[in-house]
Amino acid sequence: MTSARPAAVIILAAGEGTRMKSATPKVLHRIGGRSLLGHAIHAAREAQPDHVAVVVRHQRERVVEHIGQIDPQATIADQDEIKGTGRAAECALLALPEDLTGTVLVTMGDVPLLAGSTLTALAEEHASSGAAVTVITATLEDPSGYGRIVRDPAGGVEGIVEHKDCTPEQLGIHEINSGIYAFDVTVLRDALGRVTSDNAQGEKYLTDVLGLARQAGRDVAAHLVDDLWQTEGVNDRVQLARLGKELNRRLLEQHMRAGVSIVDPDTTWVDADVSIGQDTTILPGTQLLGATSIGAGATIGPDTTLTDTEVGDGAEVKRTESLLAVIGAGATVGPFSYLRPGTELGANGKIGGFVETKNAVIGEGAKVPHLTYCGDAEIGEGANIGAGTIFANYDGVAKHKTRIGRHSFVGSNSVLVAPVDVADGAYVGAGSALTGEVGPGQIAVARGNQRNIDGWVARRRAGTKTAEAAEAAARHTQENTTEGQDQA
Numbered sequence: 001m002t003s004a005r006p007a008a009v010i011i012l013a014a015g016e017g018t019r020m021k022s023a024t025p026k027v028l029h030r031i032g033g034r035s036l037l038g039h040a041i042h043a044a045r046e047a048q049p050d051h052v053a054v055v056v057r058h059q060r061e062r063v064v065e066h067i068g069q070i071d072p073q074a075t076i077a078d079q080d081e082i083k084g085t086g087r088a089a090e091c092a093l094l095a096l097p098e099d100l101t102g103t104v105l106v107t108m109g110d111v112p113l114l115a116g117s118t119l120t121a122l123a124e125e126h127a128s129s130g131a132a133v134t135v136i137t138a139t140l141e142d143p144s145g146y147g148r149i150v151r152d153p154a155g156g157v158e159g160i161v162e163h164k165d166c167t168p169e170q171l172g173i174h175e176i177n178s179g180i181y182a183f184d185v186t187v188l189r190d191a192l193g194r195v196t197s198d199n200a201q202g203e204k205y206l207t208d209v210l211g212l213a214r215q216a217g218r219d220v221a222a223h224l225v226d227d228l229w230q231t232e233g234v235n236d237r238v239q240l241a242r243l244g245k246e247l248n249r250r251l252l253e254q255h256m257r258a259g260v261s262i263v264d265p266d267t268t269w270v271d272a273d274v275s276i277g278q279d280t281t282i283l284p285g286t287q288l289l290g291a292t293s294i295g296a297g298a299t300i301g302p303d304t305t306l307t308d309t310e311v312g313d314g315a316e317v318k319r320t321e322s323l324l325a326v327i328g329a330g331a332t333v334g335p336f337s338y339l340r341p342g343t344e345l346g347a348n349g350k351i352g353g354f355v356e357t358k359n360a361v362i363g364e365g366a367k368v369p370h371l372t373y374c375g376d377a378e379i380g381e382g383a384n385i386g387a388g389t390i391f392a393n394y395d396g397v398a399k400h401k402t403r404i405g406r407h408s409f410v411g412s413n414s415v416l417v418a419p420v421d422v423a424d425g426a427y428v429g430a431g432s433a434l435t436g437e438v439g440p441g442q443i444a445v446a447r448g449n450q451r452n453i454d455g456w457v458a459r460r461r462a463g464t465k466t467a468e469a470a471e472a473a474a475r476h477t478q479e480n481t482t483e484g485q486d487q488a
């Protein structure tokens with residue numbers, strides 16, 4: 001169906017969105033990990049147009065910068081001081097090639113649940129019917145605020161009347177204009193040249209194009225959609241949350257249908273760009289955000305937030321917070337682990353309870369099981385980092401690196417004052433404060449030696465329960481020794 005491919009999709013996004021009560025432009029507010037405009041651009045691209053043009057005006061610089069990040073190919077169209085959706089579309093045509101022919105779709109930057117497949121279906125229906133304009137409409141119980149679809153006695157679309165311009169009779173119409181259309185570009189260009197601002201709001205209405213096309217003897221068609229969520233725009237933060245929740249529900253449903261088990265969809269949030277492999281189980285209270293990808297057969301959660309994190313097949317990640325980390329296949333993480341950017345845990349490795357990692361490359365099968373800060377580290381395959389080890393990577397001025405070799409063993413409660421280099425197959429004695437190198441096969445013990453002072457308690461803590469216990473223990477030992485001698 002390449003014939004139905006639109007020449008361009010125009011996204012209207014110049015409006016202010018005052019009801020958001022926000023310093024951030026409305027179209028930059030986010031649901032499902034993407035801006036509202038990001039969702040609109042994504043849907044537009046799915047229709048495979050030659051051009052995507054975004055009409056901007058309010059907080060232009062911020063919106064343009066954002067477009068540059070998510071879709072640098074998009075055409076920026078600046079709207080001037082003339083107001084209205086009609087003027088916005090006109091400005092887009094001015095920014096697009098003059099010789100554009102065929103179908104142009106117009107959509108809005110604040111309708112995030114509109115699917116690319118709906119735009120494709122609109123373009124296909126438009127092309128096959130030969131209409132000059134096809135508008136997506138919906139039937140609403142409460143149509144207030146929307147433009148109404150006015151039909152002739154035969155059911156053909158005559159035009160659209162804005163709520164504020166409706167007669168009392170027209171206010172009773174429940175079929176509304178979604179604001180999403182397919183136009184024959186020559187009809188659009190010609191009609192916009194003739195649209196005036198002679199209406200209740202003094203704006204140049206895009207909706208007037210339909211009536212003008214009809215008056216010129218061209219067909220105007222309506223494409224009624226049942227899925228009302230797809231045409232719902234965000235006007236305030238209540239709607240933002242409502243649409244965010246519905247988007248999440250839809251995304252979770254897609255994952256479940258593709259073979260992912262989601263134990264509690266009500267407490268699970270997954271962003272639009274997340275991928276999850278088959279037979280993975282997501283436990284309650286889990287958020288998978290950004291560009292997170294999860295392999296097959298993994299178990300994530302409960303109560304876990306992974307952002308831009310890659311998890312391999314069969315890994316288990318429990319009660320964990322992670323940002324920009326890689327967790328290898330078969331690895332286990334958590335509970336209560338904090339993985340910061342640059343963490344790379346090898347296959348079958350382990351990051352355990354109350355462990356914080358940052359810029360740490362941890363080899364295959366290596367383990368950092370308990371109560372550790374591990375920053376700026378390179379840990380070899382099969383190494384074991386004892387409970388309570390601290391990688392002291394920062395000297396107050398600069399960060400330094402610690403290297404632990406393959407199959408080496410760091411004893412509990414050690415502090416590794418970086419730069420530290422422990423070779424392959426080496427040991428660090430528990431409680432060491434290490435400041436240098438350890439060679440292959442060596443053990444480094446960097447702590448005071450044990451010193452036992454006889455009679456200290458009797459002399460310095462006389463009369464305490466401790467002293468009594470010491471005396472009793474001494475008697476007991478003596479009796480045992482005597483008995484032993486008796487038997488001998």
Ligand code: UD1
Pocket residue numbers: 012013014015016055079082083084085086087088108109110145146147148160162176177178179204205206207233
């Ligand atoms: C518009 C339609 C209305 C439809 C409704 C659906 C017109 C005249 N009316 O009304 O029939 O039912 O959408 O939601 O088109 N925009 C610009 N430049 C402007 C004005 C608006 O880019 O000068 C953009 C806005 O950012 C927004 C979209 O166009 O994304 C719609 O504008 P809005 O003012 O919300 O139009 P409505 O009055 O809701």
Ligand code: CA
Pocket residue numbers: 233
């Ligand atoms: Ca609106």
